[in-house]
Amino acid sequence: MYIGCHLSASKGYLAMGKQAIELGANTFAFFTRNPRGGSAKEIDEKDVEAFLKLAKENNFGKLVAHAPYTMNACAEKENIRQFAIEMLKDDIRRMEYTPNNYYNFHPGSHVGQGAEKGIEMIAEVLNMVLKPEQTTTVLLETMAGKGSEVGRNFEEIKAIIDKVELKDKLGVCLDTCHIWDGGYDIVNKLDEVIAEFDRVIGLDRLKAIHLNDSMNDIDTHKDRHEKIGQGHLGIDAITRIINHPALKDKPFILETPNDEAGYAKEIALLKSLSN
Numbered sequence: 001m002y003i004g005c006h007l008s009a010s011k012g013y014l015a016m017g018k019q020a021i022e023l024g025a026n027t028f029a030f031f032t033r034n035p036r037g038g039s040a041k042e043i044d045e046k047d048v049e050a051f052l053k054l055a056k057e058n059n060f061g062k063l064v065a066h067a068p069y070t071m072n073a074c075a076e077k078e079n080i081r082q083f084a085i086e087m088l089k090d091d092i093r094r095m096e097y098t099p100n101n102y103y104n105f106h107p108g109s110h111v112g113q114g115a116e117k118g119i120e121m122i123a124e125v126l127n128m129v130l131k132p133e134q135t136t137t138v139l140l141e142t143m144a145g146k147g148s149e150v151g152r153n154f155e156e157i158k159a160i161i162d163k164v165e166l167k168d169k170l171g172v173c174l175d176t177c178h179i180w181d182g183g184y185d186i187v188n189k190l191d192e193v194i195a196e197f198d199r200v201i202g203l204d205r206l207k208a209i210h211l212n213d214s215m216n217d218i219d220t221h222k223d224r225h226e227k228i229g230q231g232h233l234g235i236d237a238i239t240r241i242i243n244h245p246a247l248k249d250k251p252f253i254l255e256t257p258n259d260e261a262g263y264a265k266e267i268a269l270l271k272s273l274s275n
């Protein structure tokens, strides 16, 4: 299986690769820039080169980079939306230093404009930033539906994809905590939820999984991640998720509240539960 967690990008790619290996991981996630601010470090080509070699030698799966939380492609304020466009353009450019990986982002929050308007604005931004020559696949993350988040169900994700021209550059990252909080019963009806994803979006779009337990019950739209096996999903449901035929070959990224030792433990546990 491909499993990893969020790592700090402050020491560069090679440092993340080495840390991933120490934790027992063979993929990882990282913020492309300060998750709350927006500043980005310029890329050191030697560092990237050394990382790519290490990743190849250790059979790493695809990386799942994460855009900053502050990015809002459907902000009502034009300057905030412009900032999102600039960040996306620059992140996609920088992702090409590590070709053929994934770049995940939260579609946005429509803040009172309505989901339909939000969907339109997000697609418009994607049509501005996606390039035919890019090797990076941009992933829309399934959201918990907290506040005015767009992407609160499979239909909203599909509606964005439908409006984007370069669809082959787009995929979906399924967050298990978010869809549970969003009302999808992956504890008791995993097969049905996956069938619904296939019917609405298409399983060919599913590229990565954010593997998180949830502090809250189904349909609560809270988005509070819990450690694996300690939340409302529980270890049995999580075991079924990591072994499901439609999911098991995707990169699983942990975004659980853990320190390094905690992540290493979760990674070891999940590997032991993977068939």
Ligand code: FE
Pocket: 066, 106, 141
């Ligand atoms: Fe996320």
Ligand code: FE
Pocket: 141, 175, 210, 255
């Ligand atoms: Fe997530």
Ligand code: ZN
Pocket: 175, 177, 178, 223, 224, 225
């Ligand atoms: Zn979350």
